[in-house]
Amino acid sequence: xxxxxxxxxxxxxxxxxxxxxxxxxxxxxxxxxxxxxxxxxxxxxxxxxxxxxxxxxxxxxxxxxxxxxxxxxxxxxxxxxxxxxxxxxxxxxxxxxxxxxxxxxxxxxxxxxxxxxxxxxxxxxxxxxxxxxxxxxxxxxxxxxxxxxxxxxxxxxxxxxxxxxxxxxxxxxxxxxxxxxxxxxxxxxxxxxxxxxxxxxxxxxxxxxxxxxxxxxxxxxxxxxxxxxxxxxxxxxxxxxxxxxxxxxxxxxxxxxxxxxxxxxxxxxxxxxxxxxxxxxxxxxxxxxxxxxxxxxxxxxxxxxxxxxxxxxxxxxxxxxx
Amino acid sequence: xxxxxxxxxxxxxxxxxxxxxxxxxxxxxxxxxxxxxxxxxxxxxxxxxxxxxxxxxxxxxxxxxxxxxxxxxxxxxxxxxxxxxxxxxxxxxxxxxxxxxxxxxxxxxxxxxxxxxxxxxxxxxxxxxxxxxxxxxxxxxxxxxxxxxxxxxxxxxxxxxxxxxxxxxxxxxxxxxxxxxxxxxxxxxxxxxxxxxxxxxxxxxxxxxxxxxxxxxxxxxxxxxxxxxxxxxxxxxxxxxxxx
Numbered sequence: 001x002x003x004x005x006x007x008x009x010x011x012x013x014x015x016x017x018x019x020x021x022x023x024x025x026x027x028x029x030x031x032x033x034x035x036x037x038x039x040x041x042x043x044x045x046x047x048x049x050x051x052x053x054x055x056x057x058x059x060x061x062x063x064x065x066x067x068x069x070x071x072x073x074x075x076x077x078x079x080x081x082x083x084x085x086x087x088x089x090x091x092x093x094x095x096x097x098x099x100x101x102x103x104x105x106x107x108x109x110x111x112x113x114x115x116x117x118x119x120x121x122x123x124x125x126x127x128x129x130x131x132x133x134x135x136x137x138x139x140x141x142x143x144x145x146x147x148x149x150x151x152x153x154x155x156x157x158x159x160x161x162x163x164x165x166x167x168x169x170x171x172x173x174x175x176x177x178x179x180x181x182x183x184x185x186x187x188x189x190x191x192x193x194x195x196x197x198x199x200x201x202x203x204x205x206x207x208x209x210x211x212x213x214x215x216x217x218x219x220x221x222x223x224x225x226x227x228x229x230x231x232x233x234x235x236x237x238x239x240x241x242x243x244x245x246x247x248x249x250x251x252x253x254x255x256x257x258x259x260x261x262x263x264x265x266x267x268x269x270x271x272x273x274x275x276x277x278x279x280x281x282x283x284x285x286x287x288x289x290x291x292x293x294x295x296x297x298x299x300x301x302x303x304x305x306x307x308x309x310x311x312x313x314x315x316x317x318x319x320x321x322x
Numbered sequence: 323x324x325x326x327x328x329x330x331x332x333x334x335x336x337x338x339x340x341x342x343x344x345x346x347x348x349x350x351x352x353x354x355x356x357x358x359x360x361x362x363x364x365x366x367x368x369x370x371x372x373x374x375x376x377x378x379x380x381x382x383x384x385x386x387x388x389x390x391x392x393x394x395x396x397x398x399x400x401x402x403x404x405x406x407x408x409x410x411x412x413x414x415x416x417x418x419x420x421x422x423x424x425x426x427x428x429x430x431x432x433x434x435x436x437x438x439x440x441x442x443x444x445x446x447x448x449x450x451x452x453x454x455x456x457x458x459x460x461x462x463x464x465x466x467x468x469x470x471x472x473x474x475x476x477x478x479x480x481x482x483x484x485x486x487x488x489x490x491x492x493x494x495x496x497x498x499x500x501x502x503x504x505x506x507x508x509x510x511x512x513x514x515x516x517x518x519x520x521x522x523x524x525x526x527x528x529x530x531x532x533x534x535x536x537x538x539x540x541x542x543x544x545x546x547x548x549x550x551x552x553x554x555x556x557x558x559x560x561x562x563x564x565x566x
Binding site for chain 2: 071073074077097098099101102103104105106107108109110112113114115116117118130132134135136137138139140141142143144145146147148183184186187188189190191192193194195198199200201202203205206230248249254255262263273274277280283284286287297298299300301302303304305306307310311314315317318319321322
């Protein structure tokens with residue numbers, strides 16, 4: 001019995017969402033009295049991997065090969081399945097993402113393991129193995145029991161707030177080799193386009209978002225200025241991405257990206273229920289809208305009735321004055 | 323080309339969610355059910371591909387007789403025939419197993435569905451099906467073009483996208499803007515009534531079960547700040563909300 005955390009690397013470092021997954025694994029390992037092993041696939045410096053110890057990793061398995069440079073869902077899943085078998089893992093943990101979800105899904109089939117995503121708290125072990133997960137896009141929760149020997153959990157952002165250990169607990173990392181089905185490499189990533197230098201929305205703690213109230217793509221500067229001053233990531237509503245005012249990956253809502261930042265600032269967004277579904281896991285919501293009757297105010301913690309083009313520069317100035 | 327499109331039947335996205343029997347049963351009363359919004363994108367693209375290069379689109383649903391209006395709608399949109407596996411879709415593994423069973427017999431080039439259902443949001447069925455069938459799976463796919471035996475796709479990743487190429491057969495979890503949602507026309511609605519809908523029995527087990535539901539805590543009152551004094555919000559976010 002042990003825990004295995006599937007971590008993702010970005011530029012050779014463990015992603016913040018994966019740090020949360022390692023921390024979750026460490027807390028669960030304490031409850032179960034077992035080890036919290038970590039699997040990292042791709043290029044990474046051993047110093048960076050050793051930092052997994054700060055979040056409670058027992059040991060790091062590192063699968064590094066030129067073939068794994070581009071994320072490959074089938075290959076990564078084969079490696080995860082092999083690592084789970086070799087370490088005798090009974091719980092596999094990952095942070096919800098566009099890579100981890102399809103990878104763990106395939107591993108669930110390979111191991112015939114019960115898989116539950118959007119987990120928001122540590123499991124209840126008093127009667128079997130029961131986790132709380134978010135359902136209906138954040139509108140409700142379901143207590144879900146997993147009956148298989150091997151369990152796979154996808155952790156939602158902010159399920160637990162990781163506290164990095166201060167004693168710089170460095171862990172060893174050992175290289176891990178797995179036989180990957182050659183068919184996996186018949187599928188190829190031909191190009192990756194990624195916005196540089198910004199924190200991706202699912203990982204962002206601060207988000208500034210614009211809706212149709214911004215009146216057009218040429219009027220986005222006040223949002224960009226505030227986001228820049230805060231170090232926040234920018235987002236938008238569905239109409240805005242449908243109109244091509246902003247790129248699709250910025251669309252938050254029921255059919256877009258679901259986010260869980262500490263702070264969400266909505267500018268000129270009325271707050272349709274489909275939009276709220278994508279942002280209702282935010283800790284604090286600020287709404288700026290000219291219409292005092294905008295439904296979004298009912299879901300907000302702070303509200304300003306006013307013109308975004310008047311209010312946003314004031315906020316930016318106040319942030320810069322800090 | 324033979325395409326299998328898997329659809330879910332879910333409450334309309336504007337639905338107010340509630341539970342009964344001491345929060346152990348999801349309350350369907352008064353709710354409007356629709357084709358899963360992401361599944362609807364997959365269906366629309368499948369019908370477009372059929373219109374471009376021929377072939378068939380079969381729609382598959384794992385559900386009780388209550389889901390037949392959504393299946394008929396999918397037929398009205400342009401699917402040729404339908405299969406309903408007569409069972410409650412109790413968990414991801416169970417649903418995936420039903421899809422894999424049908425797919426093994428049908429020899430499909432593409433198995434398409436939404437990236438996730440909007441009720442339980444798991445987003446893993448396509449991956450489980452892919453592994454069960456031993457073929458590649460990709461999600462969330464936002465662009466799909468087929469050239470002979472080769473699929474060219476764009477997959478959304480955090481903060482961007484990646485372009486991919488793979489050979490058929492494939493399992494795909496889809497999302498916008500892969501296609502525009504299609505609205506059935508009168509002719510489609512008429513012909514849908516006579517298109518074949520085969521009901522088959524399920525096999526296999528669920529690996530997870532839900533014991534209880536709960537609602538998020540109610541949100542407190544919204545604190546209003548005068549627009550003239552907007553800058554004071556930043557101070558409140560630091561000292562009161564402690565998020566800056």
